Amino acid sequence: MELRHLRHFVALAEERSFTAAAQREHIVQSGLSTSIRALEKDVGALLFVRGTRPVRLTAEGQALVPSARRTLEAATAARQTVQEVHGVLAGRLRIGALQSTGHTLPFANWLAEFSLAHPRVEIAVRFTAASTMVEQVIDGGLDIAMVALIEDDPAGLDVVPLLTEPLMLACPAGHPLAGADAVRLEELVGERFVETPPEWSIRTVIDDAFRAAGIQRQIAVEVNEWSMALDLIAAGAGVALVPEGLDFGLHPRSTDTVQLVPLIGVQLDRRVDLVLPSGHAATPAARRFAELVRAKV
Incomplete structure (x- = not known):
C-alpha cells in the first residue's frame, strides 16, 4: 500500500469529486482513478460507489478514512521530526477555530507569530462547529483546534484551557x-x-x-x-x-x-480550549503551536 494512494483516497473522500480531488493533488483524473483502483486492489474492497455525484464512499471506504488520515499524518510527523533535528519545522498545520475566537482571543496574532517563526509550515484554518472539530482532531482531519468544550477531559486529547x-x-x-x-x-x-x-x-x-x-x-x-x-x-x-x-x-x-x-x-x-492529540499522536507543528499558545495564556 503506497502513501500516495492513501493521499489520493483521502482527497477524493473529502472533495467528493474526481475533478476537485485531481486538481488538489495536481494529477490528471485518469491518474487519480488508477490510484484509487490500485488502493482498492490492495485492500480487497470497493471504496467508492461508482457513478454517483457527488462521489459517495462505500461502508468500507468510510471505515478506511480515519486510518488513512492517521497513516498520512504519521508519515508527515516522521518527516517533520527528522527536519526538527536540523532546527527546521515544515509541513502542514490544519487548525480548527470558532467564528468568535478572534473576538476574545488574539488568534490572528498567534497565527502570524507562528507563521513568521516557521515559514515552511503551511497553515490552513477551518471554521466549523466545536463538536465537528473535536471529532476531526480525533480522526486526523485536523491537527489542532480551538473549541468550546462541553466535557472536561475528552479521551485521547490534550487540553489547553484558554478562557x-x-x-x-x-x-x-x-x-x-x-x-x-x-x-x-x-x-x-x-x-x-x-x-x-x-x-x-x-x-x-x-x-x-x-x-x-x-x-x-x-x-x-x-x-x-x-x-x-x-x-x-x-x-x-x-x-x-x-x-x-x-x-x-x-x-x-x-x-x-x-x-x-x-x-x-x-x-x-x-469555555474555549485548545485541543490536540495526546503525546506523540500530535504532529510536531501542532505541538509547537500549542507551546506558543501556552506561553501566551
Whole structure:
C-alpha cells in the first residue's frame, strides 16, 4: 500500500469529486482513478460507489478514512521530526477555530507569530462547529483546534484551557429588558430567540439550561454566523444568549442597537480550549503551536 494512494483516497473522500480531488493533488483524473483502483486492489474492497455525484464512499471506504488520515499524518510527523533535528519545522498545520475566537482571543496574532517563526509550515484554518472539530482532531482531519468544550477531559486529547466567559442576554435597544440590571431565565418566557445551530457547543449549554429550568422557548431564526445573529436581534427578530466577549465593534450596525444584559440566578459560561492529540499522536507543528499558545495564556 503506497502513501500516495492513501493521499489520493483521502482527497477524493473529502472533495467528493474526481475533478476537485485531481486538481488538489495536481494529477490528471485518469491518474487519480488508477490510484484509487490500485488502493482498492490492495485492500480487497470497493471504496467508492461508482457513478454517483457527488462521489459517495462505500461502508468500507468510510471505515478506511480515519486510518488513512492517521497513516498520512504519521508519515508527515516522521518527516517533520527528522527536519526538527536540523532546527527546521515544515509541513502542514490544519487548525480548527470558532467564528468568535478572534473576538476574545488574539488568534490572528498567534497565527502570524507562528507563521513568521516557521515559514515552511503551511497553515490552513477551518471554521466549523466545536463538536465537528473535536471529532476531526480525533480522526486526523485536523491537527489542532480551538473549541468550546462541553466535557472536561475528552479521551485521547490534550487540553489547553484558554478562557471562560459568561453568557449574556442580547436584545434590541428598545426591548423592555434592555435597561434591566440583570435578567432571570424565567423572564424570557414567551420571547422569540435567534439561535445558533444545535451542533454548536454554546447551543448545548443554552438548551440544557432551559431544559433544567423547565422552560420552553420559541426559536424564531437559526443562523450559523454571529454577525447575522446580531443583525437579526438589532432588527427586532428576537433575543439571544451570547458570549460576553463578542466584539460588537466588528458589527457596526449592531453597536448602538443591541444591548447586553447580565443573567442572574443561573451561571452560564462558554469555555474555549485548545485541543490536540495526546503525546506523540500530535504532529510536531501542532505541538509547537500549542507551546506558543501556552506561553501566551
